[in-house]
Amino acid sequence: MQTKTIKSLAGKKRVILPRAVRRQQLILATMRCISEVGLSSVTMAQVTKEAGLSRGIANLHFERKENLLIETLRFVTDEYNRGQAEILDAATFSSAAEQLAALVQFQFSRSVTEATKMAVWFAFYGEATSRPTYQKICADSDARAARSVRALFTQLGAAQEALIDVGAVTDGYIALIDGLWLNILLAPQKMTRAKAKRVARTFLEGVFPSIKA
Amino acid sequence: MQTKTIKSLAGKKRVILPRAVRRQQLILATMRCISEVGLSSVTMAQVTKEAGLSRGIANLHFERKENLLIETLRFVTDEYNRGQAEILDAATFSSAAEQLAALVQFQFSRSVTEATKMAVWFAFYGEATSRPTYQKICADSDARAARSVRALFTQLGAAQEALIDVGAVTDGYIALIDGLWLNILLAPQKMTRAKAKRVARTFLEGVFPSIKA
DNA sequence: GCTGAGAATGAACGCGTGTTCATTCTTAGC
DNA sequence: GCTAAGAATGAACACGCGTTCATTCTCAGC
Numbered sequence: 449m450q451t452k453t454i455k456s457l458a459g460k461k462r463v464i465l466p467r468a469v470r471r472q473q474l475i476l477a478t479m480r481c482i483s484e485v486g487l488s489s490v491t492m493a494q495v496t497k498e499a500g501l502s503r504g505i506a507n508l509h510f511e512r513k514e515n516l517l518i519e520t521l522r523f524v525t526d527e528y529n530r531g532q533a534e535i536l537d538a539a540t541f542s543s544a545a546e547q548l549a550a551l552v553q554f555q556f557s558r559s560v561t562e563a564t565k566m567a568v569w570f571a572f573y574g575e576a577t578s579r580p581t582y583q584k585i586c587a588d589s590d591a592r593a594a595r596s597v598r599a600l601f602t603q604l605g606a607a608q609e610a611l612i613d614v615g616a617v618t619d620g621y622i623a624l625i626d627g628l629w630l631n632i633l634l635a636p637q638k639m640t641r642a643k644a645k646r647v648a649r650t651f652l653e654g655v656f657p658s659i660k661a
Numbered sequence: 662m663q664t665k666t667i668k669s670l671a672g673k674k675r676v677i678l679p680r681a682v683r684r685q686q687l688i689l690a691t692m693r694c695i696s697e698v699g700l701s702s703v704t705m706a707q708v709t710k711e712a713g714l715s716r717g718i719a720n721l722h723f724e725r726k727e728n729l730l731i732e733t734l735r736f737v738t739d740e741y742n743r744g745q746a747e748i749l750d751a752a753t754f755s756s757a758a759e760q761l762a763a764l765v766q767f768q769f770s771r772s773v774t775e776a777t778k779m780a781v782w783f784a785f786y787g788e789a790t791s792r793p794t795y796q797k798i799c800a801d802s803d804a805r806a807a808r809s810v811r812a813l814f815t816q817l818g819a820a821q822e823a824l825i826d827v828g829a830v831t832d833g834y835i836a837l838i839d840g841l842w843l844n845i846l847l848a849p850q851k852m853t854r855a856k857a858k859r860v861a862r863t864f865l866e867g868v869f870p871s872i873k874a
Numbered sequence: 875g876c877t878g879a880g881a882a883t884g885a886a887c888g889c890g891t892g893t894t895c896a897t898t899c900t901t902a903g904c
Numbered sequence: 905g906c907t908a909a910g911a912a913t914g915a916a917c918a919c920g921c922g923t924t925c926a927t928t929c930t931c932a933g934c
Contacts, residue, residue, distance in 0.1 A: 461898090461900095462898085462899055462911080462912055462913080463900090464899085464900055464901075464911055465911090470911090470912095482791075483790060483791070484791060485791050486787075486788045486790070486791035486792060487701055487787065487788070488700055488702075488788060489701075489791070491890080491891065491892085492891080492892060492893085493891080493892090501913090502912060502914060503893095503915090504893085504894080504912075504913060504914065505911090505913075506892095507892080507893060508913095511893095512893085513891095513892065513893090563790070567790040567791070570783075570786060570787045570790070571788065571790070572787070573783060573786075573787055573843065574699075574783045574784040574786055574787020574788065575699045575700070575701060575784065575787065576846075576847055577696060577699070577776070577780040577783070577784070577846060578696065578697060578698050578699035578702070578780070579699060586847055587847060587848050590844075590847065613863070616856075616860050616863055617863075619841075619844070619852065619860050620837060620863065620864055622840065622844070623836075623837050623839075623840025623841045623843070623857075623860065624833060624836050624837045624840055625840065626836075626840035626843050626844070627835065627836025627837055627838065627839035627840035627841075627843070628832075628836045628840075630786065630836070630839050630843070631803075631832070631835070631836055631839070633790060634786065634796065634799055634800060634803065635800050635803070639832065643829075643832065644836075646829060647829050647832050647836065650826070650829055650833065651833055651864070654867045654868070655867070674928090674929070674930095675881080675883080675928085675929055675930065676882090676930090677880090677881055677882075677929085677930055678881090683881090683882095704921065704922085705921080705923085706920090706921080714882080714883090715882060715883045715884060716883075716884055716885090716923095717882075717883060717884065717923085717924080718881090718882065718883075719922095720922080720923060720924080721882070721883095724923095725922085725923085726923090875934100876933100876934085877931105877932100877933090877934090878931105878933095879930105879931095880929105880930090880931100881928105881929085881930075882927100882928080882930095883925105883929090884925100884926105884927095884928105885924105885925100885926095885927105886923105886926105887922105887923085887924080887925105888921100888922100888923095888924105889920105889921085889922095889923105890919105890921080891918100891919085891920080891921085892917105892918100893916105893917085893918090893919105894916085894918105895913105895914100895915100895916090895917105896913105896914105896915095896916105897912100897913080897914095897915105898911105898912080898913075898914105899910105899911085899912075899913090900909100900910090900911075900912090901907105901908105901909090901910095901911100902907100902908095902909090903907090903908090903909105904905100904906085904907090904908105
């Protein structure tokens with residue numbers, strides 16, 4: 449099958465693929481371009497070249513450059529939210545503490561902290577102030593992420609004696625993670641994934657002493 | 662004096678001012694423009710119009726657009742660093758705890774968290790990955806800020822019984838502040854300055870119990 | 875009051891951009 | 905095997921950008 453596909457493509461001048469495939473190719477190319485030259489310098493010519501496709505194809509599948517950029521942002525946020533939900537909505541963990549450990553592990557996994565993705569993430573953050581569409585996508589993604597973290601923290605807080613302000617702790621944790629990501633992006637040699645994980649765990653152990661065990 | 666200046670300007674077609682004044686006018690206009698339309702959409706025409714000056718003046722004082730942008734970033738980071746140094750290098754505080762309180766107060770002051778400034782700050786962060794010059798300015802500023810915070814934390818840590826990892830606590834605190842700023846920028850109605858201050862204080866009290874008093 | 879140095883202006887230019895669309899090519903349905 | 909639908913192409917276009925520079929204007933030094 450694989451061989452047949454390759455052979456059948458070899459002699460053809462054009463390859464026709466489903467819309468969804470083309471869209472993803474272009475989105476991935478856009479991510480690489482943004483991380484290389486920055487959101488403010490990305491051009492359609494560059495993206496289509498990076499994708500190995502013709503000049504007009506982006507407009508065919510996204511109509512306007514702005515749409516491609518928006519879909520790229522959505523792609524990144526959706527992927528993160530799906531990954532986080534897989535952990536926090538799962539019923540397969542034997543304890544909340546274990547679930548929390550898995551969350552930290554995920555947040556500083558290679559996949560999430562990949563330079564390409566984080567560059568895209570913060571590039572859009574940087575433009576969000578002046579672009580309502582970006583702002584909304586970022587805010588929605590953040591809200592979704594915060595909600596499930598708060599739920600877990602509520603559970604952990606209820607199980608211990610010391611009272612905590614769940615809202616403040618959630619806000620603090622989310623801010624801490626964002627800040628650590630930013631540091632990883634700006635100075636990767638000073639802030640490694642391992643270091644960031646340790647900082648996050650220290651914060652959590654301070655708030656939820658029971659997880660230390 | 663004031664009257665004379667105004668009167669003397671009224672009839673003139675052109676006003677000639679020192680280079681430093683023009684440069685600052687243009688930098689301030691650039692900041693307003695970035696926060697309004699985003700770093701990727703700022704044009705020289707827009708900036709010079711916002712500054713109430715002619716088209717060519719930016720090139721006269723900065724030569725290239727890129728230089729104006731770099732100087733704008735430097736302006737913002739320098740201002741912050743000066744403000745932080747004023748607190749952390751001062752010998753006028755009666756205790757380290759008091760100094761720490763002043764730091765938090767400063768970091769979430771109106772002046773620092775002003776939407777215009779924070780938009781500029783994060784706009785450049787977003788482009789830093791692909792622009793070595795931005796990256797260096799941001800990294801240098803961060804390093805300077807971190808150094809004096811670490812010094813204060815070392816002092817506070819030495820004064821208490823419980824041992825802390827000063828490096829990790831400093832990294833965590835800096836990341837927390839960055840993350841809180843980002844939240845203030847992206848969702849100002851959800852994360853207020855007061856709330857952010859409380860979150861920061863909670864973090865610090867967890868690490869340095871003595872300051873609670 | 876003159877004058878030279880240089881600050882300020884804004885029209886003009888060339889280039890690179892996003893977008894369009896006539897054309898070419900592929901394939902599913904018959 | 906034919907054909908219609910539509911996916912893919914890339915040359916062409918119009919526009920807006922950063923930058924230049926001839927010209928105008930200001931004022932300190934004499």
